Amino acid sequence: MEHSLIVRRGEEIVFTSNEHWLHPLFELEDYLKGKNIPPSELFVRDKIAGKAAACLMVRLGVTRCRVELLSERAIPVFRAHGVEFSYGELVEHIQCRTEDLITDAMSIDDAYLFLRKRAGRVQGLPxxxxxxxxxxxxxxxxxxxxxxxxxxxxxxxxxxxxxxxxxxxxxxxxxxxxxxxxxxxxxxxxxxxxxxxxxxxxxxxxxxxxxxxxxxxxxxxxxxxxxxxxxxxxxxxxxxxxxxxxxxxxxxxxxxxxxxxxxxxxxxxxxxxxxxxxxxxxxxxxxxxxxxxxxxxxxxxxxxxxxxxxxxxxxxxxxxxxxxxxxxxxxxxxxxxxx
Amino acid sequence: MLEMLSLAPILKGLLVLTFAGFTFPVTGVYLLRMNLLPLRFMLMHGAILGGAIALAMQYNPFWTTMLVNLLMVLLMTKTSRSMQVDTGQISMFMMVISISLAFIFIYKFNVPAQDTLSLLWGSLFALSWHEVIGVLAFSGLLLAFQFRYRRKLRAVFFDREIAFSSGVNEGRLYYAIILLTAITVAAAMKLIGALLLDALLLLPALIASLHAKSLRGVIIWSCLWGGIFSLSGFFLSLAIDIPASSGVALMASVVFLIIYVNHKRFKS
Structure with a gap:
């Protein structure tokens, strides 16, 4: 089965994930916390990425990526933060509710916190x-x-x-x-x-x-x-x-x-x-x-x-x-x- | 001097003082940190009441004193918690009531008051083997308690509210601390007397708290100082023919003064 996310450091594959939605990127975040790898040395290959994934990659410090199916809404985020990107297919938007919830007014940190909450990854209890x-x-x-x-x-x-x-x-x-x-x-x-x-x-x-x-x-x-x-x-x-x-x-x-x-x-x-x-x-x-x-x-x-x-x-x-x-x-x- | 150790009372005294010296200062740390000094005075009065009862009823003074002190402490903590009254105030009340009860026993049973008060002077060389074993077992229990609950004790010593919010059952631990302290004080009274027990309990903890930077350091150093004072005080007493309790108190006081002066100088 092809992985939904593959991360390379040079020629070496250092991380893979088969999860869906934004979970692979959160898993990558967990992985990087335990390693001393500068995110700028990584090349991320993602299957699908919209604005939410773009915000997450920027927050993680990723500077190079290839996305097979890329939403047009992700491009301004990548460009604003100097991320080198390429894609297989470009679509106007991807069918994901999260994509619509990330507004232009949100900073990267706001979007990150919002996504963490949505992913159930905040520590807080109600x-x-x-x-x-x-x-x-x-x-x-x-x-x-x-x-x-x-x-x-x-x-x-x-x-x-x-x-x-x-x-x-x-x-x-x-x-x-x-x-x-x-x-x-x-x-x-x-x-x-x-x-x-x-x-x-x-x-x-x-x-x-x-x-x-x-x-x-x-x-x-x-x-x-x-x-x-x-x-x-x-x-x-x-x-x-x-x-x-x-x-x-x-x-x-x-x-x-x-x-x-x-x-x-x-x-x-x-x-x-x-x-x-x-x-x-x-x-x-x-x-x-x-x-x-x-x-x-x-x-x-x-x-x-x-x-x-x-x-x-x-x-x-x-x-x-x-x-x-x-x-x-x-x-x-x-x-x-x-x- | 060493040939004196072949005498059973001297040997028993050395054995008990060594164990007590290395372990009892743990409760000195509890007394200081939990501000239980009024408790210590209450227990002195409890010792007189225990002694009066023991002499009146012809019981063993050591175990009777221990029991009376335990009952007083239980009553004090229970009352203090249920009525939300400061332990210091309850201690004062208990002091008054215990001394009045003691004198009632002395008067009604014709107990020589001097014999009762002699409990306050201690009798290191008059311990029975049962008492020796009791002190040794209690020393072990004290160390085991400190080791087993060291993390929770640390939390309670820092701040009882923080300990509570960290999940520590600080109420139960407080009872345990008070009980152990009561037994230690009662045992130390028997060993070196009520008037000098500070040398075995409080001074080592006080000295350690002057130079240690961590709670772990305070506990370890208190025990080391307590052991050093006990051994050096014991042999000093044999060498210059003074009471063992005075030897221990003398050594502890000299070291305390030296460290206190140095501490002050360092701070200024």
Whole structure:
């Protein structure tokens, strides 16, 4: 059987796939992650490619390809990004719904994230909150609050101090029992027995103002995300290294966590959540103790995370200038409800 | 000096002090990190109550003290969790109640108060073989616990909320930590006395936390320092004829001072 995708490096075939749709290109992405091969050295031969495949190839860094059946809509994408291409047959468009959904207004990164979500390759889980009411003491903090977030979506919740932003996150984490209402993370109800077994699906990044200064190294903090996994020490070390490299903090691994700057600590926290394989990330005022460069670092990390692993992310903050740069959808928490 | 080791009480003392020295500081790390110092004082009062009961009822003081302390700790953690009250406050209440109960036993059963209070001084060379085996077994259990749960403990020590969100059952682990700490403190009281048990438990952990950069380092160094202090303190006591507990405390204090001063100098 002829492969749907063949990738050569020089004369050598380094990758093949028989899958359909865009899956071969996602498989190629996985393959390249584990190898140290510059994508510019590859020659990709695809059976059919439309605009979606073109966007994916560009995102992967492919610079040369041959497509047997090419959609005219792919050509501007290839040309705009300097991809050398040839084709067997050119058609006006290919019969694929995805082709119609990629609009001209989408950047390559937007299209990539959209395609990942469509391929079920985002890490995020849907979050559904229904009629949530939470009391602290005798005071009602959240009242009949509802919220729905899709896989890999992001949301900023802002509002004045004391409106219940942190309470909402703590309820999502299961620290606080609601008076009424339900929270579903994926198919699991928060507070159920199943949730107790899967609590690590939700990662938590707080303000990084851990008050104790008891010695702990940066890599030990990152490894906390693997506390519940039955893995060998070697496997843990490997996963921690991957996560720390991913968030650009592996060079800090052996340093005392408490000697790090706020921005570095946030990188370690994100590495911890990546180790944990958290599929929903909750950020509680993550910029509170960061200087301007720490805030820029965090912004860069969040943008990268949302376009790659794409966990579902909820961030609570009142720092409007920084939130403007983040450019995520926003809701305000007011009077115990989101508006 | 070495010929003294041929005497069974001395040999038993050395054996127990060596094992305890290399393992008990693990709970010193728990005490420091989990801020359980009020617990340590509560257990001292529990030791007096245990001693009073043992002397009044003619039970074995070691095991009675251990049992009383365990019951007090269970009661304290249960109350603290169910009523959401700080463990420090419950500890203080338990201190008061235990000392008053102890004096009721002393008064009603005509127990010589001096004998009860002598428990606070320790009696390393008066251990029975059962007690020696008990301490050795507990040392092994302590190390096994630390090794088996090292990853979860690390999470709890860092931040209990982060540990919870990482999937760690931090509540159950907290109970286990408190129980082990209670047994260690009760055993250490018997070995070197309540007043000097800090030398065996807290000072090694404190010194290690001054120079180690990782939690793993703190645990390993605490055990090493504890072992070094125990052995050197023991032989110092034989050499210059002072109580073994004072020898251990002296060695630990000297090293602590040296490292503390160096640490301060390095930081400034």
């Amino acid at each position: 979050v559904k909150i229904e009629n949530l009411t939470v009391d602290i003491g005798r005071k009602s903090i959240l009242e009949d609050l509802s919220l729905e977030l899709g896989r890999g979506e992001q949301l900023v919740i802002h509002g004045a101090n004391g409106t219940g932003k942190t309470t909402l996150l703590r309820t999502l984490l299961g620290f606080i029992q609601p008076v009424q209402g339900t929270i579903r993370i994926g198919d699991i109800n928060v507070g159920s027995n199943e949730w107790r077994q899967n609590r690590s699906l939700v990662g938590y990044v707080h303000q990084e103002n851990v008050k104790n200064t008891f010695p702990i190294s940066a890599e030990e903090v990152a490894a906390i995300g693997l506390s519940e996994r039955k893995l060998s020490s070697k496997e843990i070390a490997y996963r921690v290294e991957v996560a720390m490299r991913r968030t650009g903090c592996f060079h800090l691994a052996r340093q005392s966590y408490h000697s790090l700057s706020g921005g570095e600590k946030q990188r370690i926290s994100l590495a911890r959540c990546l180790c944990q394989n958290a599929r929903v990330l909750l950020f509680d005022e993550p910029t509170s103790f960061l200087d301007s460069s720490g805030k820029e670092d965090l912004l860069e990390l969040l943008n990268e995370l949302s376009s790659t692993e794409a966990p579902t992310m909820i961030l609570v903050s009142h720092e409007t200038a920084w939130l403007d740069q983040l450019n995520w959808p926003r809701k305000e928490l007011k009077g115990g409800r989101l508006c």
